[in-house]
Amino acid sequence: MQYQEAVDYLYARLPMFTRDGASAFKKDLTNTLRLCKALGDPHKRFKSVHIAGTNGKGSTSHMLAAILQAAGYKTGLYTSPHLLDFRERIRVNGAMIAEQAVADFVSRHEQLIELVQPSFFEVTAVMSFDHFAAERVDIAIVETGLGGRLDSTNVITPSLSIITNIGYDHTNMLGNTLQEIAMEKAGIIKPGVPVVIGEWQMEVTGIFERIATETGSTITYASQQRRVEIVRQDADYMHLKAIRRDEIAASAFRLDLKGTYQMKNLVTVLSAVDELRSNGFVINNAHVEQALMQVQGLTGLMGRWQTLSTGPLIICDTGHNTDGWREILANIAATPHRVLHMVIGVMRDKDLDRMLPLLPEGAQYYFCEVAMPRALPASELREIAGRYGLKGDFFPDVAAAVQAARQHASIPDLIFVGGSTFIVADALAILGTKA
Known part of the structure; x- marks a missing residue:
């Protein structure tokens, strides 16, 4: 297949949530696991960070990927949906997957796709895992598509799990209460894997605490560790200062993402960086400052204010x-x-x-x-x-x-x-x- 033929095949042949709604949401991981097994379990061949949440997970994913890139790590990034180009979903060091790589993947595995009958999202998630493994990334930032527990990406065992926040969205599939939604998002918490929760929310904190205890996972609430304030804004940057709860001195950052809601995402990202440092990743303050000034340039993020x-x-x-x-x-x-x-x-x-x-x-x-x-x-x-x-x-x-x-x-x-x-x-x- 040529690239456009391959993409047209994926669109036409597979159920898509973005097009078809709830009918395209597969409520188990069976198809993803079957695809991964047939491909030699590529999701087990790289380190990862898994990110879920109602809002902010895309910006958080891109910021964290930019920081890891600036620190010298070959970084995969899987996000969804795309805005202009299918290949936005799968990036390595900011570069979209090549058209030929997409065409080759679909051509090579068309019979498998026909046999398994997966959804569009299941195929693209596995395509990303296969690409990251082939590119031998040092780490991949993997954003969930919908929920967490039953999301196709939830076959990975990451080095760190992140849940940005809990709010009302996709209630017809995730539940009608914040507690039900939190249970679905909390499904990405894995045994012994630390988890960063972006926002402490009274309605759902008990759920996260219980699951973290059951899985033996350390839990960090980013909003309780730091506060972020806007110093000023200009045409290019939002100038911010971040202050740790246990420190007097503030850290200054220039962020090329303009929406004030990025303050919440920055708090989450900084706590995630702390955890990655504890996991042995070498990320200094200069890496963080440099990356936040050019998130859009490093990772191609669009559509946020x-x-x-x-x-x-x-x-x-x-x-x-x-x-x-x-x-x-x-x-x-x-x-x-x-x-x-x-x-x-x-x-x-x-x-x-x-x-x-x-x-x-x-x-x-x-x-x-x-x-x-x-x-x-x-x-x-x-x-x-x-x-x-x-x-x-x-x-x-x-x-x-x-x-x-x-x-x-x-x-x-x-x-x-x-x-x-x-x-x-x-x-x-x-x-x-x-x-």
Whole structure:
């Protein structure tokens, strides 16, 4: 197969959660283990860090990968979903997997794929393991796709587990309470493997404590170890200081990721670095400082409070659940603007009764949709949003919505694009961003 033929095969042949929803979610690890066994168990041939959580796991994964790269370690990075290019999911030292490597993998294992009948995510996870093993990475940062306990990535035994936080998302599959969701995320905690919890949350801390005790895992709450404050922001960086609870002196960092929610992620990353140092990884402060200044350049992270255009200012963000929207709205409030224009679209399975009441009634809305079955039609979104006092027009796609927003916006205004990772992906493509 050629590259595009291979990718088209994966899209067309395999169930995809991003396209098909819950029906594509395989509720056990059988397929992944079968694929790994047939490939010689590549997931056992490299060290790893496993990251789960409702929000922030992507940014945390990229920051940690950047730090390990800066420290001289050959670093794999597996994340999902991608925004512009399938190969974004699988990187080594920031470089996407080669098109030929994807084509060769699918060609070589097509009969196995037909036999096992895995999901799209199961195949891509195993493809990443095979690539990392072939590249002989020193360590791989592996982000879960959905949940943790039954996620395809949960076949690895990492050197460190990280759970960023617990919030409401994918409740139809993970549970309707924070405790049920926490149980699923906590499934990545392995016997004897230390775990860093990004945010201490009273509702779920007992669950993490119990499972860590059962598995003999040391547990660290990053938010209890440090606090991070914004010193100032400029066009290039968010200037931060991090202060350990047991120290007076602060560490200064410049972060090229702009959303203020990155303060929480930084706390998690710094605790993870402490644990990796305890595991024998040589990471000095200069490595951390250097990496945080160029996370986007080192790892290709996109879609996190990212400026797409100026005059008027257009910003996108992939946050798509209740907690994600709270962070987005805090950043919008802190961004000077006259009129707020909101280009938004959502998936059918999102809890709009939790999300929509958070959105500002005074904004001008441009409701849109992406071309996939999971997408909620823009006309339906406008109708539901209207019940919450949110007014605007609906458009058949993101391009039309963005164009309308730009036509109506003045220079001092702010256009925000979001509501779904896939809305952001289309916006990035429209405005000329490259992977």
